[in-house]
Amino acid sequence: SPQRVVEEMEELVNKYGEDAVLNNGFKVVTTLDYQIQQEAEAMAKKYGTINQERFNGKNNAMVAIDPKNGDILMMVGSRDYFDQEIDGNFNVTTAYRQPGSTFKPFIYATMFDKGYTDQTILYDTRIQFSPNCAPDNFITDDICYAPVNYDDRLRGPMTIRNALAQSVNIPAVQGIYLAGVGESITTAKSMGIGSLNDISRYGLSLVLGGGEVSLLDMTSAYSVFANDGIRNSYHPILWVEDASSNVIDKHFPFPERVLSEKTSRLITDILSDNVARTPGFGANSALYIPTRPVAVKTGTSNDYRDAWIIGYTPNLVVGAWVGNNDNSPMEKKVSGLVVAPLWREYMENILPMFPVETFMPREVEDLGS
Numbered sequence: 001s002p003q004r005v006v007e008e009m010e011e012l013v014n015k016y017g018e019d020a021v022l023n024n025g026f027k028v029v030t031t032l033d034y035q036i037q038q039e040a041e042a043m044a045k046k047y048g049t050i051n052q053e054r055f056n057g058k059n060n061a062m063v064a065i066d067p068k069n070g071d072i073l074m075m076v077g078s079r080d081y082f083d084q085e086i087d088g089n090f091n092v093t094t095a096y097r098q099p100g101s102t103f104k105p106f107i108y109a110t111m112f113d114k115g116y117t118d119q120t121i122l123y124d125t126r127i128q129f130s131p132n133c134a135p136d137n138f139i140t141d142d143i144c145y146a147p148v149n150y151d152d153r154l155r156g157p158m159t160i161r162n163a164l165a166q167s168v169n170i171p172a173v174q175g176i177y178l179a180g181v182g183e184s185i186t187t188a189k190s191m192g193i194g195s196l197n198d199i200s201r202y203g204l205s206l207v208l209g210g211g212e213v214s215l216l217d218m219t220s221a222y223s224v225f226a227n228d229g230i231r232n233s234y235h236p237i238l239w240v241e242d243a244s245s246n247v248i249d250k251h252f253p254f255p256e257r258v259l260s261e262k263t264s265r266l267i268t269d270i271l272s273d274n275v276a277r278t279p280g281f282g283a284n285s286a287l288y289i290p291t292r293p294v295a296v297k298t299g300t301s302n303d304y305r306d307a308w309i310i311g312y313t314p315n316l317v318v319g320a321w322v323g324n325n326d327n328s329p330m331e332k333k334v335s336g337l338v339v340a341p342l343w344r345e346y347m348e349n350i351l352p353m354f355p356v357e358t359f360m361p362r363e364v365e366d367l368g369s
Contacts, residue, residue: 015249025242026241026242026243026248027240027241027245028237029237029239029240029241030237030238031066031071031072031235032074032236033074035353036073036074036353037073037074037075037076039074039346039349039350040062040074040076040346043346044060044061044076044080044342046342047060047079047322047341047345048079048080048086051322054331054338055322055338056324056328056331057322057323057324058079058324058325059079059086059088059323059325060078060079060320060342061092061215061320061321062074062075062093062318062346063075063076063093063216064316064318065219065223065234065317066223066315067223067224067226067312067314067316067317068232069232069253070223070232070234070235070253071234071235072216074318075093075216075236077091077093077094078091078092078325086324092323093214093216094214094215096195096214097301097323098211098212098213098301098302099209099211099212099213099218099301099308100208100209100299100301100306100307100308101169101208101300102209102297102308102309103188103209103211103299104172104207104297104299105271106184106191106193106221107175107179107184107206107207108172108175108179108267108270109187109225109259109263109264110179110180110184110186110187111160112262112267113187113259113263114178114179114183116160117266118159118161118266118269118270119160120159121159122157122160122174123171123174124149124154124156124157124158124168125156126170127174128146129145129146129204130143130144130145132144133146145203145204147170147173148170149168154170155168161270161273161276162276162279163175164270165270165273165276165277166277166281167280167297167298167299169208172207172208173204176206181199181202181204184207185199185211187259188221190231191220191221191224191231191259192217192224192231192234193218194214195211195212195217209300209301215320216319218308218319219310219319220233220234220317222297222312222317223312223317224258224264225259225264225268225271225295225312226295226312226313226315226317228264228265229257229258229259229261229263229264229265230256230258231256231258232253232255232256237251238250261360262362265360265362267295268295268362269359271296272293272294272296272359274287274288281337286337286340286341286344287309287337287340287344289344289347291348291351292313292356292358293313293359294311294347296309296311297309298339298340303329304329304330304331305323305324305328306321306322306323307321307322307323307330307338307339308321308339309339309340309343311343311347313351313357314357314358314360315354315355315357316350316351318343320342320343320346321339322338
């Protein structure tokens with residue numbers, strides 16, 4: 001991938017200086033898996049054309065990470081590095097974009113850490129969240145905030161499990177109200193989200209993707225869920241040798257527990273629960289891969305500028321994005337399902353290259369007899 005080579009060269013130049021990189025005969029061994037990188041580039045080109053024709057989504061990006069050690073196995077910065085019409089020589093995986101509902105699991109994880117469960121009831125009803133507005137005034141402006149759902153439906157009381165699995169917005173806003181915006185940001189940052197540094201900028205809409213994040217950070221953060229609550233920072237280089245074959249630099253993983261096993265397993269259990277997801281997406285949607293357990297979440301940003309999907313098994317996390325580099329909107333009423341076929345076909349093609357691993361079972365509390 002030309003973009004990946006550029007990124008790695010920049011990293012080496014920053015570390016060793018341009019002269020050393022150009023003249024010292026370094027040999028660089030990267031984390032990229034060439035076979036799954038090639039497959040990703042093929043999928044990006046195939047669906048780039050499809051999504052441009054159907055949804056005015058001219059570009060896409062993909063990244064894959066091994067959650068057990070943080071290796072970047074694949075990175076596609078755009079559908080075609082050499083396509084000037086879509087600004088293809090720009091790596092969207094490191095750009096800051098609004099993540100839509102893919103941010104919701106961080107808020108629900110914060111709730112679980114506080115003692116809420118997947119059976120906690122939230123309410124999908126019309127709610128004015130601003131105390132400065134009349135409770136029966138269901139508008140959103142600079143002062144008032146009364147969010148709506150993507151399908152404009154109201155479902156009444158819902159468990160957290162169903163609210164997250166079906167990606168219903170209003171209960172999610174209740175969730176961040178209960179979890180706390182600051183505490184939710186702390187959770188996300190501990191899992192690998194490097195942006196969102198000015199907490200004063202964000203309110204309850206953060207749960208619906210109101211803060212800008214990168215696909216690389218989001219995919220890395222989801223690897224914490226995949227790895228049972230343990231974070232491994234992402235990295236692209238395994239080791240560097242000089243001209244004499246001496247190893248002058250080597251990556252050593254530094255695993256760190258940032259979520260409890262109970263919380264991470266519960267999020268994974270919900271995101272892989274096709275039954276709970278069915279009322280919102282259907283029983284055989286592009287999110288469902290019947291051959292092995294896969295957890296997945298989609299997201300769409302405001303004004304249909306970004307469509308996201310991040311899915312994982314215990315040994316692979318793949319994130320994908322569709323949109324336009326100039327931030328122009330796609331067709332109205334697109335959703336994270338726009339990017340799902342790209343992700344689904346890619347996962348089905350590469351999962352056979354990985355050992356079958358099942359998620360750890362969620363912990364069930366003993367309630368006594």
